[in-house]
Amino acid sequence: MKLAIFDALRLGAVDGDTVVDVTEALPWPHDPDVLTAGWWRRLCRDFAEIRPDLEKAANGGPRLPLDSVRLHAPALNPSKIVACASNYSAHVEEMHEVQRRTLGRVESWMMNFDVFLKAPSSISGPADDIVLPPEIVAAGEEIHHESELVVVVGSGGKDIDEDAALGHVFGYTLGLDITVRSAADRSRRKSYDTFSPLGPWVTTADEVGDPGDLDILLLANGEERQRVNTATLITKIPAIVSYASRMMTLLPGDVIFTGAPPGVGPIRPGDLLETRISRLGAMTLRVR
Numbered sequence: 001m002k003l004a005i006f007d008a009l010r011l012g013a014v015d016g017d018t019v020v021d022v023t024e025a026l027p028w029p030h031d032p033d034v035l036t037a038g039w040w041r042r043l044c045r046d047f048a049e050i051r052p053d054l055e056k057a058a059n060g061g062p063r064l065p066l067d068s069v070r071l072h073a074p075a076l077n078p079s080k081i082v083a084c085a086s087n088y089s090a091h092v093e094e095m096h097e098v099q100r101r102t103l104g105r106v107e108s109w110m111m112n113f114d115v116f117l118k119a120p121s122s123i124s125g126p127a128d129d130i131v132l133p134p135e136i137v138a139a140g141e142e143i144h145h146e147s148e149l150v151v152v153v154g155s156g157g158k159d160i161d162e163d164a165a166l167g168h169v170f171g172y173t174l175g176l177d178i179t180v181r182s183a184a185d186r187s188r189r190k191s192y193d194t195f196s197p198l199g200p201w202v203t204t205a206d207e208v209g210d211p212g213d214l215d216i217l218l219l220a221n222g223e224e225r226q227r228v229n230t231a232t233l234i235t236k237i238p239a240i241v242s243y244a245s246r247m248m249t250l251l252p253g254d255v256i257f258t259g260a261p262p263g264v265g266p267i268r269p270g271d272l273l274e275t276r277i278s279r280l281g282a283m284t285l286r287v288r
Contacts, residue, residue, distance in 0.1 A: 013058035045252035087259025119191035126199030146260035226263035
């Protein structure tokens, strides 16, 4: 299934260019407050149990054109955003030049795979603009796009075995890890409001199939910047989930950015970014 959050934080089942409101099929109260909307995290955890009711509602409900509703980020108040660094070899190579230009040196430790945290308040949706911090723009620092496959955690857990890791995934969505290129800590540079756009919906894990064979594309003002297949990830999705869970308990609804493909580059006010991932969808975002 493709599940979207739309309008007054309603739950929708997406089919083609339409969406069906399936909120009333949830077996628990729907709380429209984003800060307390535990129904979303329960959905991520208990999807297998409630899926038949959601599918029944999706098959019988009235269809709304997608362009008649406002889509929100398919994540409500996750406990954390986990993000992967240095997870495509070609991106690691290009970062040598980027760091020489923006830092005047290469930070060799940053060229190794690892995970870090972003602020959940940085999440925005497919209908929102990316807002560049005025003080960063005024200082002349570069702000880059990073188009990534994003994992949405299902059952979660601690010390998850790699062989079982995909069974702890609810689904996948598109994400942009917007990044200030400076000497500041990663979490600080990547946690400004609107620096984690997600969308347009979550495609459940069973429908996606192998997350290690997805094509990622990003266009900036119609020009191709990033194109990669997730087969070239250094650390694959099961290993990412397992590795992260050894340091922190993954909770239902948490999101994991899986790493920036090569082709990162500056964004400026007025730019239009289009990101696509095969079998997942696409979203277009304005920069201001």
